[in-house]
Each structure stands twice: as C-alpha cells, then as structure tokens.
Amino acid sequence: MALDRWIALAFIALVCVYGYAAFFTMDDSLPPILRRNPIWPSTFPKILTILGLIVGLVVLFTPKPKSNAAPKDGAIDLTRLGDYHIWQALALLVLMVAYALTLRPLGFVGSTIGFLVLGSVLLGERRFHILLPVAGIAVGAIWYLVQEVLGIFLRPWPAMFM
Amino acid sequence: MLEGLLIGLSAAISPFNLMMVVMGCLIGTLIGMLPGLGPMSIIAIMIPVAIGIGDPTAALILLSGVYYGAIFGGSTSSILLNAPGVAGTVASSFDGYPMARKGQAGKALTIAAIASFAGGTIGAVLLMIFAPALSSVALLFHSAEYFALMVVGLSAIAAFAGTGQVAKALMMTILGLILGTVGEGALSNMPRFTFGMMELQSGFSFITLAMAMFALPEALFLVMNPARAATGDSGKIDNLRISKDEAKSIAPVIGRQSVQGFFIGVLPGAGATIASFLGYAVERNIATKEEQAEFGKGSIKGLAAPETANNAACTGSFVPLLTLGIPGSGTTAILLGALLALNVTPGPRLMTDTPDVFWAVIISMYIGNLVLLILNLPLIPYIAKILTIPRSFLIPFILFFTLMGSYLGQNNSTELLILVGFGVVATILRFADYPLAPLLIGFILGTMLEDNFARAMQLYRGFGFILERPMTLGLLVLAALLVLLPSFRTYRARKRAEGVADGD
Numbered sequence: 106m107a108l109d110r111w112i113a114l115a116f117i118a119l120v121c122v123y124g125y126a127a128f129f130t131m132d133d134s135l136p137p138i139l140r141r142n143p144i145w146p147s148t149f150p151k152i153l154t155i156l157g158l159i160v161g162l163v164v165l166f167t168p169k170p171k172s173n174a175a176p177k178d179g180a181i182d183l184t185r186l187g188d189y190h191i192w193q194a195l196a197l198l199v200l201m202v203a204y205a206l207t208l209r210p211l212g213f214v215g216s217t218i219g220f221l222v223l224g225s226v227l228l229g230e231r232r233f234h235i236l237l238p239v240a241g242i243a244v245g246a247i248w249y250l251v252q253e254v255l256g257i258f259l260r261p262w263p264a265m266f267m
Numbered sequence: 268m269l270e271g272l273l274i275g276l277s278a279a280i281s282p283f284n285l286m287m288v289v290m291g292c293l294i295g296t297l298i299g300m301l302p303g304l305g306p307m308s309i310i311a312i313m314i315p316v317a318i319g320i321g322d323p324t325a326a327l328i329l330l331s332g333v334y335y336g337a338i339f340g341g342s343t344s345s346i347l348l349n350a351p352g353v354a355g356t357v358a359s360s361f362d363g364y365p366m367a368r369k370g371q372a373g374k375a376l377t378i379a380a381i382a383s384f385a386g387g388t389i390g391a392v393l394l395m396i397f398a399p400a401l402s403s404v405a406l407l408f409h410s411a412e413y414f415a416l417m418v419v420g421l422s423a424i425a426a427f428a429g430t431g432q433v434a435k436a437l438m439m440t441i442l443g444l445i446l447g448t449v450g451e452g453a454l455s456n457m458p459r460f461t462f463g464m465m466e467l468q469s470g471f472s473f474i475t476l477a478m479a480m481f482a483l484p485e486a487l488f489l490v491m492n493p494a495r496a497a498t499g500d501s502g503k504i505d506n507l508r509i510s511k512d513e514a515k516s517i518a519p520v521i522g523r524q525s526v527q528g529f530f531i532g533v534l535p536g537a538g539a540t541i542a543s544f545l546g547y548a549v550e551r552n553i554a555t556k557e558e559q560a561e562f563g564k565g566s567i568k569g570l571a572a573p574e575t576a577n578n579a580a581c582t583g584s585f586v587p588l589l590t591l592g593i594p595g596s597g598t599t600a601i602l603l604g605a606l607l608a609l610n611v612t613p614g615p616r617l618m619t620d621t622p623d624v625f626w627a628v629i630i631s632m633y634i635g636n637l638v639l640l641i642l643n644l645p646l647i648p649y650i651a652k653i654l655t656i657p658r659s660f661l662i663p664f665i666l667f668f669t670l671m672g673s674y675l676g677q678n679n680s681t682e683l684l685i686l687v688g689f690g691v692v693a694t695i696l697r698f699a700d701y702p703l704a705p706l707l708i709g710f711i712l713g714t715m716l717e718d719n720f721a722r723a724m725q726l727y728r729g730f731g732f733i734l735e736r737p738m739t740l741g742l743l744v745l746a747a748l749l750v751l752l753p754s755f756r757t758y759r760a761r762k763r764a765e766g767v768a769d770g771d
Contacts, residue, residue: 109435109699116438123445126460134457144724146457149717150448157441163434168761189491197490197666198687204670205683217667224663228490239660247671257319257675 110165117161124154196227212262217244271618272395275626278324279634287320287329288631292638295336297653300344301661306337307597307704308482312668314474314605315675323609324624328631330602331585335387335635338539338581339643340650342379342574347372347651355539355577358547362562362569369565373507378567379574380644381509382521386575387636389525390532390582394589395629397533398618402590405615410722411732413591415742417716420593422746423535424705426753433753436705439696443706446471447713466681473604475673475682476710479689480703481597482669486662487694507644509567517571520550528576532583535595539577539584546576582632588613589625593712597704600711607711 127150135145200223207216221240222233230236251259278284291313298309313333317326341356346363359379366375408416425436449460450470461467524546531542550572551562562569587595592614594600606613611624618625643650673686693703723732723739733740 107699108695109701112696112699112701113438116442119442120445123460131459142725143727143729144721146452146459148724149720150445150459153441153444153448157438157445160434160437160441164438167434191491194487194490197487197662198691201666201670201687202684205680205687208674208680208683220670221663221667224666225659228659228662230657230659236660243664251319251671251675257678 113161113164117158117165120154120157120161123150124158127151127154193227197224200224200227209260210263213248213259214244214261215263217247271399271622271626272630274623275628275630278623278627279328279630284325284328284627284631285634287325288332288634289638289642291329291332291334292336292339292635292643293650295333295338296340296343296639296643296650297336299337299340300650300653301340305341305481305485306334307477307480307601308485309333309337310598310601310605311474311477311482312672314477314601314608315672317605318608319675321609323606323611323621324627326605326609327602327611327624327628330605331628331631332635332638334581334598334602335383335578335632335639336643338577339380339383339639342383343376343647343651344654346375346379346570348654355543355580356573357540358543358573359570359577361547361573362564362566365563365565366567366570371565374509374513374567375570376647377507377509377644378513378517378570380640382517382524382571382574383578384636384640385521386525386528386578387582387639388633389522390529390579391629391632391636393526393529393579394582394586394632398586398590398625398629401586402615402618405591408615409736410719410726411736411739412742414716414719414723415739415746416591417593417712417719419742419746419749420535420587420595421705421709421712421716422749424595424708426749427534427541432700432702433750433757435700436702437750439701439703439706440709443709443711444713444716446476446706447710448717452714452717466679466685471685471710472673472677472682473601473608473707473711475677475686476689477601477604477707478669478673479686480693480707482665482672483686483690484694484697484703486665486669487690488697489658489665490662513567517567520568520571521575524550524572524575525579528579529583531576532580533586533595535587535593538596539580542580542583543573543577546572578636585628589617589628590615592617592715594708597707600704600708604711 127147131147131150132145135147139145200220204216204220207219211219218237218240221243222236225236225240248259248261251257252261279288294313295306295309298312299306310330310333313330317329320326320329338355342359342363345356345360346367349360349364363375363379366372421440422437425433425440447470449467451458451468458468527549528539528542528546531545532538547569550568551559554562554568558566558568581598584594584596584599587593588599588603592603592612594603603613611617611621669690670683670686673682674680696703696706724730726732727735733743
C-alpha cells in the first residue's frame with residue numbers, strides 16, 4: 106500500500122476518535138440551558154466527522170492514476186529514501202527537541218549556541234574558528250533584538266544565575 | 268478614493284513605515300533566494316517580528332514587503348541557478364536560466380525586475396479599483412452568506428489543487444478544520460478536544476502550525492536532499508541594461524500579463540504559480556513563429572510573461588483577503604492570521620473601520636515595488652552572494668528561526684515540541700504529495716467558519732437559512748460543483764482510459 110493510502114487510513118482513524126468524542130462524550134457536560142440552542146459546541150465537529158469520513162474513504166479507495174510525469178527536479182523520491190541523508194534529518198529533529206527541553210533550564214544563550222554549533226557539526230561543518238564566532242554574534246544580536254527591540258522577555262542565562 | 272489614497276500615503280510615508288518596506292523587501296529577497304524556502308515559510312518566520320511591532324499598519328507593510336521580496340528573490344535563484352526558490356517562479360527559469368547561461372544574467376535580472384515592478388504596480392492599481400467595489404457588495408452579506416462564501420473558498424482551493432489531488436486537498440482542508448476546533452470555542456467557552464491538557468486550552472497557535480507546515484519540511488528536505496540546494500557559483504552579473512527595442516517588445520507582454528495575472532490571483536486557490544505558467548503558455552501561443560522558436564532558449568518575452576503574471580497575481584490575491592477576509596492562498600492565509608493576532612479583522616468593514624491600514628497597504632505595494640526596482644536590482648550581485656553560504660551554516664539557522672518564531676508567539680517551550688511533532692507529520696504528508704496549504708487555510712478559516720455558521724443557525728433556529736437565503740444556497744451549490752466536477756472528469760477520463768463505456 107502506498108504511503109498516501111496509509112495516511113488516509115491514519116486520517117480515518119483520527120476522524121473516528123474525533124467523531125467519538127463529538128458524538129458521544131462532548132454533549133454530556135453541556136448545561137441544560139444550552140441544550141435548547143439550535144447549535145451545540147459539538148454540531149460543527151459532528152459535520153466535520155461525517156465529511157472527513159467520506160473524503161478519507163474516497164482517498165483510500167480511489168485507484169491511483171498512472172502518472173507518466175517525470176519526477177520533479179529536486180523532489181524527494183520515496184523509493185530511493187535510503188540514498189538521502191535521512192539520519193541527519195532525524196538527528197536535527199532530536200536536536201530540536203533537545204533545544205525545546207533545555208531552553209528554560211540552560212537559558213537562551215547556552216542552549217542556542219549549543220543548537221547552532223551542534224547543528225552545523227551534524228551537517229559536516231568542522232571550521233570551529235568560523236562557526237563559534239558566527240553563532241555567538243548571531244545569538245547576541247537576536248537576544249538583543251527580542252529582548253530590547255521587541256520587548257519580549259527571554260532569560261539569557263541558566264535559571265540559577267537569574 | 269482620493270481621500271483614502273491620501274490617508275494611506277500619510278501613513279505609509281512615515282519614516283518608520285518606509286524603513287519597514289525597505290527592510291521587508293531586503294529580507295524577503297535574501298531569504299527568498301535560498302532554494303526551497305518559499306514566501307510562506309519566510310512570512311511565517313517574520314510574523315513574530317511583525318506582531319512584536321504592535322502597529323498593524325507597519326506589520327502588514329513589513330509582511331507584504333517580505334512577500335514581494337521573496338517572489339523577486341525566487342526569480343533571482345531561478346535565473347542564476349535554475350533552482351527556483353518558489354513554485355511561482357518555476358516558469359521564470361524556462362527562459363531566464365538559458366539567458367544567464369548565454370552570459371546575459373544581468374539583462375535577465377533587469378527584465379525580471381522591470382516585469383515584476385510593472386506587474387505589481389498595475390496589479391495595485393487594479394486592486395485599488397476593485398477592492399472598494401467588492402467590499403461595498405460584501406457589506407450586504409450576512410453570516411449565512413459568509414459561511415457559504417468560506418465554504419466556496421475552501422472548495423475552490425481544493426478544486427484548483429490539480430488532477431487526482433482534489434480529494435487529497437479536501438482531506439487536508441478538513442484536517443485543518445478539525446485542528447481549528449481544538450481549544451475553547453467562541454460559542455460556549457467549553458474546552459473542546461483538549462484531552463485535559465492545559466496547553467491546548469487556547470487551541471493550536473497558527474504561527475506554530477504555519478512554521479511546521481512550511482518552514483520545517485523545507486529545511487528537512489534541504490538536509491535530506493542536498494541536490495535541492497544547488498549552491499555554488501552565482502556567476503558574474505554585469506551589464507544590467509536592456510535596449511530600447513527589447514523594452515518595446517516586452518511592453519505589450521507586460522500589459523497583458525498584468526491584467527491576466529491579477530484576475531487569476533483573485534481566484535481562490537489559483538495564485539501566482541498558475542498565473543505564471545498560464546502567462547508563459549499564453550504568450551508563447553500568441554507570439555510570432557520566429558519568436559516562438561526562441562521560447563525556452565532565452566526569450567525575453569518568455570521571461571517577462573511569468574515574471575509579470577506572478578507579481579500581478581500576488582497583488583490580486585490580496586483582493587479576497589482585504590475585502591472578504593477570506594484568504595485565497597497559503598500566503599494570504601498566513602497574513603490573515605497575523606492580522607487577527609494584531610486585532611485587525613480583514614473584511615468589508617476594514618475600509619470603513621481602519622481605512623489607514625487598508626490604504627497604507629496599497630500604497631506600500633507601490634513603494635515596495637519601487638524599492639525592489641531601484642534598491643534591490645543594483646544590489647543583486649551582492650545579495651546573490653548569499654547563495655554561496657554553505658548549507659551547514661544555513662540550515663541550523665533556518666531551524667533556529669522556526670523554533671524562535673513559534674516560541675515567541677506563546678513564550679512556552681511546549682509549543683516547540685508541538686512544532687516538531689507537526690513538522691514531522693507535515694514532512695510525511697509532503698512525502699505522500701499531500702498539499703499543505705489547504706490545511707493551514709482550513710485551520711485559519713475554521714474558527715470564522717464555525718462562528719458564522721453558528722450565528723446563522725441561531726438566527727434561523729436551525730438549518731433553514733440554507734433554503735431561505737437564495738444566495739447562500741447558490742454559493743453552497745457552487746462549492747459542491749467545484750469539488751465534484753473535477754472528480755467527475757477524472758473519473759470519466761479514467762473510464763475512457765480503461766476502454767469502458769461510461770453510459771452516455
């Protein structure tokens with residue numbers, strides 16, 4: 106089964122969960138006075154559930170048209186997934202999660218420099234004498250812009266220092 | 268209209284707003300040049316900055332500057348590297364790249380800039396004429412019509428998604444609508460589908476979703492497939508001049524394509540990409556035999572046509588946004604989200620309630636186009652240097668900006684985890700060739716759609732409004748036709764291909 110069908114299947118599953126909540130659990134907490142309303146908070150989700158199921162099933166069961174179009178230049182060809190730098194991409198995703206988790210405890214400066222440097226190293230950069238100053242200057246400039254110009258508080262140092 | 272123009276002029280000419288136009292155009296050009304990063308990603312990245320400014324006029328001016336800059340930057344990489352940064356500039360590479368190969372890169376860039384300028388400016392004039400007329404009609408609309416109009420918009424976006432894609436686009440639209448229902452609704456303040464999580468109480472943030480749908484997958488694709496980012500020598504760019512004869516030959520092309528591009532841009536879902544391809548095809552068909560042979564080998568007409576059309580279409584796509592409050596493309600959907608965050612509700616009342624915003628945007632379109640022509644063009648040889656920045660530097664920065672953008676919106680690091688989660692889903696969806704713009708448009712329109720639907724239901728005590736208001740019924744029928752006709756045609760074509768008679 107092609108990937109797009111799997112996605113359609115996952116979508117149908119999602120709609121089923123959503124629809125279950127809309128049809129069976131949501132209305133229980135509705136105050137009696139609101140029940141006299143022609144529209145309930147669950148009305149729109151119910152309509153979406155029905156439409157979603159129809160469209161999902163259409164995508165799932167429509168035979169795929171034979172495409173003669175040449176693959177687009179630079180597009181990702183799923184059959185050659187192994188040839189791509191998929192591990193680099195996954196590692197970057199992990200790094201992003203790590204950044205999300207360390208932003209508060211480590212402070213903006215530390216976690217951001219870490220993210221930029223590790224990200225570049227992951228992609229094969231080894232010129233640390235360029236990398237470190239670039240990351241440092243960028244972090245300083247962005248912190249200043251966010252904190253001073255935009256006026257959004259961004260804790261620069263680890264929590265224990267500030 | 269003259270009064271409005273003066274209001275806009277006085278707002279847009281302020282030094283701060285002028286700076287915003289210049290900054291927006293430059294940033295847009297710089298980032299738009301990077302292959303793979305389209306205007307949607309760039310605008311999504313710039314939104315926190317725009318919201319941080321706080322003044323809706325300045326913010327919208329900045330964002331539209333970024334939009335124009337991105338389209339222009341995309342043409343630059345199309346011409347120099349044959350690596351379009353934006354789908355709307357793919358057609359520009361057909362003739363632009365051969366010209367650059369022949370050593371006429373400078374000339375090609377000049378033609379692109381002039382065509383963009385003319386397309387954008389003529390588009391702005393048309394916008395100025397049509398938007399007020401359309402919004403005076405739109406003032407007659409009730410919530411029932413708004414509801415129906417949004418349904419038409421959403422189905423048109425799906426219908427224009429391309430053959431075999433209609434059902435997929437619809438699926439993405441519905442997914443967007445579903446995501447839009449998460450959180451507290453305006454209807455009853457009852458949290459819906461939050462599964463008890465506090466973070467979801469106010470729903471998903473649209474900036475996070477926009478970043479996750481566009482910027483993140485693009486960056487990941489650049490990592491996975493280095494061929495996409497054809498970095499390298501941008502060549503020598505000199506001799507930006509074009510001759511009088513050349514100017515004369517592209518003038519009619521520019522005239523025709525400005526108008527055609529604008530009206531294609533107004534249609535929901537069509538947008539710059541279709542306008543540029545159609546513009547190219549039309550100009551090739553009406554050219555003389557000798558000129559036709561030139562197309563694809565470095566014809567100046569073949570470059571001017573898509574360049575004019577895509578800029579005019581960008582301007583055209585502002586019409587439904589500013590007059591009806593309904594975005595017709597992913598980019599304008601992101602702009603709509605930014606406006607809502609700034610407490611400006613685009614729609615027919617925009618012109619009467621906040622005329623300064625409306626007219627300042629139009630004026631800034633002229634200024635933006637002028638900035639692109641007189642500031643960016645001479646700077647292009649230097650700006651093009653950005654194409655030589657190694658990928659290993661660029662990608663961590665792009666990722667960092669997406670993270671920062673969604674963090675600043677909410678000041679909450681859970682948002683970053685949501686971003687990564689949605690980003691992974693979006694990347695998988697991109698692998699399977701699902702269009703993502705409908706998802707975002709559905710998400711942004713979802714709340715408004717439900718509000719108008721609820722209001723109509725309450726006014727008419729049920730579904731009666733569909734039958735009692737002929738215009739609503741008409742629009743809903745149109746929406747159904749828009750979705751069903753392409754599907755029906757695909758079905759017929761398939762039957763015919765299989766050699767089975769289909770009974771008529």
